[in-house]
Amino acid sequence: METPSYLNDGHGLKSWLLTKDHKRIALLYLASVTAFFVVGGLFAMLIRLELLTPAGDLLTSETYNKMFTMHGVVMVFFFLIPSIPAVLGNFFIPIMVGAKDLAFPRINLISWYIYILGGLFTFAAALSGGVDTGWTFYTPYSTAAANSHVVLAALGVFITGFSSILTGLNFIVTIHRMRAPGMTWFRLPLFVWSHYATSLIMILGTPVIAITVLLVAAERVLHMGIFDPALGGDPVLFQHLFWFYSHPAVYIMILPAMGVISEIVQTFSRKNIFGYSFVAFSSLAIAIIGFLVWGHHLFIAGQSVYAGLIFSFISFLVAIPSAIKVFNWTATIYRGSVALDSPMLYAFGFIGLFTIGGLTGLFLAAMGLDIHVHDTYFVVAHFHYIMVGGAIMGYLGGLHYWWPKMTGRLYSEFWAKIAAGLVFIGFNLTFFPQFVAGYLGMPRRYHEYPPELQVWNVMSSAGASILAVGYALPLMYLTYSMFAGVRSSADPWGAKGLEWEVPSPPPTANFEGTPIVTHGTHQYAPSKEVGIA
Amino acid sequence: MPDSRMHAEHYPGPLHNPPVRSAEVQRSASHAHHPKLQHHFDDMDQQLEASTLGMWVFLVTEIMFFGGLFMAYLMYRWANPTAFQEASAHLNKFWGAVNTIVLIVSSLTMAMAVRSAQTSARPRTQVAWLLATMSFGTAFLGVKVVEYSDKFQHHLVPGPHFQWPGQYPAGAEIFYSLYFCMTGLHAIHMIIGLGLMTVIAIMAGRGKFNGAYYTPVEISGLYWHFVDIVWIFLFPLLYLIGAHYGAGH
Amino acid sequence: MSGHIASPKLYYAVFFALIVGTVLTYLAALVDFGFFNNVVMLAIAFAKASLVILFFMGVRWNSRLTWIVAASGFFFLLIMFAITMSDYMSRGWVPGTLK
Numbered sequence: 001m002e003t004p005s006y007l008n009d010g011h012g013l014k015s016w017l018l019t020k021d022h023k024r025i026a027l028l029y030l031a032s033v034t035a036f037f038v039v040g041g042l043f044a045m046l047i048r049l050e051l052l053t054p055a056g057d058l059l060t061s062e063t064y065n066k067m068f069t070m071h072g073v074v075m076v077f078f079f080l081i082p083s084i085p086a087v088l089g090n091f092f093i094p095i096m097v098g099a100k101d102l103a104f105p106r107i108n109l110i111s112w113y114i115y116i117l118g119g120l121f122t123f124a125a126a127l128s129g130g131v132d133t134g135w136t137f138y139t140p141y142s143t144a145a146a147n148s149h150v151v152l153a154a155l156g157v158f159i160t161g162f163s164s165i166l167t168g169l170n171f172i173v174t175i176h177r178m179r180a181p182g183m184t185w186f187r188l189p190l191f192v193w194s195h196y197a198t199s200l201i202m203i204l205g206t207p208v209i210a211i212t213v214l215l216v217a218a219e220r221v222l223h224m225g226i227f228d229p230a231l232g233g234d235p236v237l238f239q240h241l242f243w244f245y246s247h248p249a250v251y252i253m254i255l256p257a258m259g260v261i262s263e264i265v266q267t268f269s270r271k272n273i274f275g276y277s278f279v280a281f282s283s284l285a286i287a288i289i290g291f292l293v294w295g296h297h298l299f300i301a302g303q304s305v306y307a308g309l310i311f312s313f314i315s316f317l318v319a320i321p322s323a324i325k326v327f328n329w330t331a332t333i334y335r336g337s338v339a340l341d342s343p344m345l346y347a348f349g350f351i352g353l354f355t356i357g358g359l360t361g362l363f364l365a366a367m368g369l370d371i372h373v374h375d376t377y378f379v380v381a382h383f384h385y386i387m388v389g390g391a392i393m394g395y396l397g398g399l400h401y402w403w404p405k406m407t408g409r410l411y412s413e414f415w416a417k418i419a420a421g422l423v424f425i426g427f428n429l430t431f432f433p434q435f436v437a438g439y440l441g442m443p444r445r446y447h448e449y450p451p452e453l454q455v456w457n458v459m460s461s462a463g464a465s466i467l468a469v470g471y472a473l474p475l476m477y478l479t480y481s482m483f484a485g486v487r488s489s490a491d492p493w494g495a496k497g498l499e500w501e502v503p504s505p506p507p508t509a510n511f512e513g514t515p516i517v518t519h520g521t522h523q524y525a526p527s528k529e530v531g532i533a
Numbered sequence: 534m535p536d537s538r539m540h541a542e543h544y545p546g547p548l549h550n551p552p553v554r555s556a557e558v559q560r561s562a563s564h565a566h567h568p569k570l571q572h573h574f575d576d577m578d579q580q581l582e583a584s585t586l587g588m589w590v591f592l593v594t595e596i597m598f599f600g601g602l603f604m605a606y607l608m609y610r611w612a613n614p615t616a617f618q619e620a621s622a623h624l625n626k627f628w629g630a631v632n633t634i635v636l637i638v639s640s641l642t643m644a645m646a647v648r649s650a651q652t653s654a655r656p657r658t659q660v661a662w663l664l665a666t667m668s669f670g671t672a673f674l675g676v677k678v679v680e681y682s683d684k685f686q687h688h689l690v691p692g693p694h695f696q697w698p699g700q701y702p703a704g705a706e707i708f709y710s711l712y713f714c715m716t717g718l719h720a721i722h723m724i725i726g727l728g729l730m731t732v733i734a735i736m737a738g739r740g741k742f743n744g745a746y747y748t749p750v751e752i753s754g755l756y757w758h759f760v761d762i763v764w765i766f767l768f769p770l771l772y773l774i775g776a777h778y779g780a781g782h
Numbered sequence: 783m784s785g786h787i788a789s790p791k792l793y794y795a796v797f798f799a800l801i802v803g804t805v806l807t808y809l810a811a812l813v814d815f816g817f818f819n820n821v822v823m824l825a826i827a828f829a830k831a832s833l834v835i836l837f838f839m840g841v842r843w844n845s846r847l848t849w850i851v852a853a854s855g856f857f858f859l860l861i862m863f864a865i866t867m868s869d870y871m872s873r874g875w876v877p878g879t880l881k
Contacts, residue, residue, distance in 0.1 A: 101573040103583045169590045176847060177583045178573075204858045207594045211601035215714065223692035224710040226605060232703045237608055240866045241601050291861060295869065305876040307869035514575075581785065585844070589851045596855035604862055608870055626808070633804050641797040644788075644838045651787045751785070758839045762831045768804075769823040773811035777819075 064447035065132035072135030084256035098180025118160030125152035168202030182517035194259025257394025269336025282321035315365035342416035346397030353389025378438030409485030422470030429463025616704020621775030639669035786843035
């Protein structure tokens with residue numbers, strides 16, 4: 001006899017497609033972000049195949065341009081930005097604050113449909129021939145010269161932005177107004193803090209890219225010359241507007257992963273986080289300071305040197321709160337009772353790879369060095385260390401950590417460890433050589449390169465094939481576990497937190513009655529902070 | 534070597550066994566089962582607070598959305614001050630001012646509409662205020678239609694048919710691009726607002742709103758006032774900067 | 783349900799102030815004060831917007847959170863304006879660089 005849970009509360013397609021349950025919506029997002037990840041990955045595969053040889057022999061340059069554009073658009077807007085917030089955030093924020101659902105369940109469902117609609121527009125752009133402007137849509141190429149399907153792609157991004165906005169809106173109101181009695185701000189899990197900070201960015205930043213891509217579409221369709229140099233329009237203005245969102249967007253992509261890591265290191269070190277308030281406030285600091293650095297993408301665009309100076313300096317500052325997190329995670333693990341289960345392996349991977357990515361970001365923040373490596377594979381490697389070595393490992397770690405709670409099933413720890421290892425090895429083999437190639441001058445977004453750089457590209461493509469296997473494995477064993485996995489108890493890891501107090505999988509209403517919280521949710525050891533003996 | 538934690542014993546957590554709602558945590562119970570209370574909320578107060586906060590967060594996104602256009606305006610005006618003045622002088626500031634007043638009146642009637650719901654006024658009264666708001670909103674759009682067609686006739690629409698009689702054609706074309714984008718986006722928001730108000734007016738007519746439940750009127754009002762505020766900035770920035778520049782209309 | 787209920791008199795007073803502000807800004811625009819025109823125009827616009835926000839939208843009687851939320855939107859807009867304009871206005875300050 002199956003115990004009642006949100007999974008069997010209502011059967012049939014309609015009960016899923018018209019659900020208001022945040023947990024079911026999280027699974028809807030899980031299915032769709034996975035699909036988009038596969039699509040984005042296929043574009044990446046074509047890129048790496050082309051780059052096996054120095055000559056541009058697999059794809060024409062126009063087609064290659066479309067490959068990296070679609071890879072970027074799909075991965076950034078349809079995978080990285082929604083992944084953790086829309087899957088893990090949607091599922092766990094209500095439970096972690098002690099609520100029955102998010103503040104606006106119907107808006108939550110609408111956000112998924114908006115996401116799908118945006119995805120369809122982008123698919124339409126891809127199927128009708130693709131876009132070749134790069135995911136950054138720089139003008140005047142995108143508005144005047146490109147003869148690819150810019151408008152469709154721009155509209156796809158515009159529409160999907162609203163999904164992000166609605167998710168952030170829901171999280172902010174939920175965290176402010178729906179906390180259970182006794183759940184004060186400083187008793188919240190750090191996962192919630194990081195999602196709160198992420199939501200601030202979603203709210204303040206996304207509308208700016210919305211208007212910007214709308215202007216690009218308007219300029220193409222209506223021939224209004226806002227960015228047109230022939231009229232005295234300034235293409236750099238586009239870059240200012242674009243990066244005003246797109247830099248904070250990278251913090252949308254990494255902050256939730258940081259929240260996941262904060263949770264995982266505590267559980268698998270059997271220790272409270274070191275410096276809870278510092279980690280909590282560092283999330284807010286990253287969100288706010290992250291809005292002040294966008295000009296570091298415009299160092300060689302014609303931006304004034306003085307503005308570049310300011311942006312460079314603040315870009316150095318923004319590394320500080322991230323570093324605080326890394327120090328605090330390390331201090332948490334130190335002298336903890338460490339278990340190397342697969343979520344923890346991903347957490348370790350995150351900490352190391354994010355550190356490398358972050359440090360290379362500092363290289364790029366230095367204007368002089370940036371002039372040398374701008375638009376080279378150095379930059380590509382930097383952001384992939386953060387996005388893939390950081391964000392995706394955080395996503396996979398969180399998915400594995402909370403999988404038993406979400407599905408009520410245990411996955412194969414053996415295969416999970418293999419996959420984590422393959423991802424780590426494959427990732428480094430793919431992207432470390434790109435630092436070298438970039439520093440040696442290999443430009444990004446070119447389908448050919450000088451022959452002396454081939455060895456780095458071959459290593460990179462080889463690594464990519466290993467990485468692909470590493471990603472394919474969870475797809476298989478996690479799916480398998482949903483049908484044939486050992487059933488999980490409420491708390492298979494021995495973890496602390498409201499989500500581990502409820503059954504696996506949780507009932508639709510999350511809790512019976514209203515939970516009364518009497519102290520902080522992460523209490524692995526006696527703590528002065530909340531006065532428990 | 535540490536064991537895998539996967540099959541560890543369940544650790545007792547920090548919670549007491551979740552009790553049914555106890556006295557000290559209960560919020561005001563007077564409307565515990567209002568038919569419009571959504572079940573993930575504790576009470577109508579929390580629902581109103583959450584909805585109001587949600588609408589304000591949404592309005593912040595709207596501020597940033599329009600903000601991108603204001604940024605473009607700011608930069609291009611700084612770069613082309615005289616061109617913008619010359620271009621602005623060709624807008625009809627009288628009708629711009631009329632439209633400003635029309636929207637301010639509509640904000641007054643909207644505030645009165647919310648108040649009528651808060652004070653449980655008769656449905657007819659609520660609908661009257663809402664219809665007044667909508668009439669002024671429609672009047673605003675009517676004036677814009679007239680203005681826009683006037684621009685079409687005088688070849689002031691940016692693009693291949695743009696013709697500028699004055700000294701600064703390039704700057705003027707950028708000005709009019711911004712004019713159409715900003716007022717156009719504003720007009721789209723007005724149209725959406727009218728759609729919202731239609732729904733609200735129908736619900737009010739059916740007696741759905743009173744002192745115990747007026748959340749939809751409140752949050753629609755917030756949206757309406759926001760659209761008014763955008764115009765409060767658009768009017769002087771677009772219509773009045775050329776007011777003392779040479780010869781206008 | 784809680785929620786402050788304002789008096790109609792207050793609403794009419796705010797309305798009257800908004801109309802006065804509109805007339806003032808129109809008249810001020812007809813005179814050439816040079817750069818000061820912008821200051822007057824924006825000051826009046828901000829005053830009018832504040833009246834709408836505080837009284838028509840009720841922020842005067844809402845929680846501090848609402849106030850912070852509303853203010854944050856304008857604050858971040860200000861950041862975008864100020865820093866972007868700092869780029870444009872300082873172009874060419876370093877000899878040999880682009881204007």
